[in-house]
Amino acid sequence: MPINFKIRIMKRGIFLVGLFLTMVVSCKPQTKEAKDITVENLQVVLENEDNVQLLDVRTPQEWAEGVIKTPIKIDITGDDFEGKVLEKLDKTRPVYIYCRSGGRSEKATELLAEKGYEAYNVLGGYLEWTEKNKE
Template sequence: MNLSQKEWAEQLKNDANAVILDVRTEEEWNEGFIPNAVFNDIYKGQGFIYRLEELDKTKNYYVYCKAGGRSGQACSIMNQMGFENTYNLEGGFMNWEGEVAFEE
């Protein structure tokens, strides 16, 4: 399901069962990410799938990339794998106005 930036942030804030998933490249991740996000580069192909298989399918996943395209694909893949609740951030990280974290 696609959510606007505002809907995504508000729903996330009130979701005790949420996991934030960043599917960008490592290079993009190093430029900053949404706090508490889990990193899983969608371009890793089978590696991406293996990492998804390790995740708890009962959680609610808030997925983002740079612009919203890759995260939309990731949500589709996750839904096919049996993840019930995936939320794509429309406009992606480049339009994110919330907090940003960096690797220490």
């Protein structure tokens, strides 16, 4: 076989392998991206949308200090957080997640986004909410 023929076959083989690898990588399941929302924008959402999924991931002791509107309460440090989330939240609707100051809710937001939820971390958490909504 002539050398040019062998080179053409090798180039086609490399091209096909590259094409195959591109197809494999592009077929992986797509996850949603975690997003942030300010307390001001959350206020607008709560005023203008019905049946908002608001998730408070603080502890029961922190819930006793007060909550934002009427949240779904699931302690992120408690047993079976993921199972409770799957049981209580609707995956077809956005979820707005807060904690005391934003650290735990950021982790919860990332986890829910990986599970396919449209998840928003409330920046500054409950502390920021109470500061901005003082009467």
